[in-house]
Amino acid sequence: MATTRVDWADVTENWCSGCSGPTGIPAAPNPCPYCFARRMAARLRGMPKGAVKYRNGFQPTFHPDEIEKFRKKASRWRKRRRVFVNSMSDINDPVFTDDQIQQQIQVATDHPQHTFMFLSKRPERYARFEWPHNAWLGATACDSETMARASHLDAAPAAVRFLSCEPLLEEVTIWPNARLSWIIIGAQTGPGAKPPRRSWVESLAAQADAIGVAVFFKDNLRKHFGDAFVRQEFPGG
Numbered sequence: 001m002a003t004t005r006v007d008w009a010d011v012t013e014n015w016c017s018g019c020s021g022p023t024g025i026p027a028a029p030n031p032c033p034y035c036f037a038r039r040m041a042a043r044l045r046g047m048p049k050g051a052v053k054y055r056n057g058f059q060p061t062f063h064p065d066e067i068e069k070f071r072k073k074a075s076r077w078r079k080r081r082r083v084f085v086n087s088m089s090d091i092n093d094p095v096f097t098d099d100q101i102q103q104q105i106q107v108a109t110d111h112p113q114h115t116f117m118f119l120s121k122r123p124e125r126y127a128r129f130e131w132p133h134n135a136w137l138g139a140t141a142c143d144s145e146t147m148a149r150a151s152h153l154d155a156a157p158a159a160v161r162f163l164s165c166e167p168l169l170e171e172v173t174i175w176p177n178a179r180l181s182w183i184i185i186g187a188q189t190g191p192g193a194k195p196p197r198r199s200w201v202e203s204l205a206a207q208a209d210a211i212g213v214a215v216f217f218k219d220n221l222r223k224h225f226g227d228a229f230v231r232q233e234f235p236g237g
Contacts, residue, residue, distance in 0.1 A: 007219050007232070008184055009084035009117060015067050015104050016089035016096060017041060017053065018060040022121035022146065026095050031058065032121075034167055034188050037088045060095035067107060074111055082115045092122035101129060108135045119164055121146065126156035136160040136182075136235075143169045151175040160235050165204060166218055168196040174207045181235040183208045186218030195224040205231075 006012060019037065024030030031038050041058045044050025053063065085091065091101055108116040109132040116135050120126070123139035131137065137158040139150035142165060153161045154177075161179055165172065166186030174180070185204055187195050201221065208215045214233035221229040 010081040012084045012087045014088045016086045018058045019090045060093045062100045084117045090120050092120040092125040108132050124152035133159045138162040140164050147172045154179045171200045180213045182214045184216045187220045
């Protein structure tokens with residue numbers, strides 16, 4: 001468990017690490033060029049605290065020992081927390097077996113007092129499992145191509161379905177009759193980062209408003225637009 005700079009979560013947990021990318025396979029990974037997690041994994045691999053966990057670099061790796069560590073820590077929590085699971089990976093990566101995914105779902109089931117937020121570039125796999133009410137299922141949608149794939153969220157059996165449009169790389173359109181509860185909008189970060197156009201952000205927020213979806217502007221938008229985007233809503237209020 002770690003406290004987090006992710007402004008829409010209280011803590012992050014990484015029961016998996018690494019990612020093949022949205023269209024990659026283990027033998028031919030295709031990571032996103034803007035991927036923050038890939039850069040971070042390279043750094044952590046060279047540090048004492050990350051040398052073992054990230055010994056495989058950014059190759060998808062399951063960490064069942066991290067699940068057991070979490071169970072012990074969570075037993076001492078007294079307040080409800082929002083837990084972002086696998087900020088350094090994608091739970092639906094083809095490397096991970098159904099059993100490994102089920103082990104992570106079981107953690108959420110066993111801790112109904114907390115909210116577990118899962119985010120994937122491959123949302124079509126969510127529908128193969130039963131998810132507890134406290135599991136929020138999200139898809140990354142940075143451009144028109146990934147927004148089209150994100151429409152698979154509609155089939156996900158979740159109480160809350162959400163989009164993470166970070167980084168927002170172009171103007172996007174939400175698919176018709178989307179079954180969404182929440183949209184996160186943020187800017188690209190890291191070396192060579194390019195800010196989104198203001199009109200892209202405003203358009204996406206207006207689409208969310210039109211269908212009654214909560215909007216969360218990441219703090220990194222303020223770097224480019226000042227206090228124009230300070231809205232940080234959560235589903236259900």
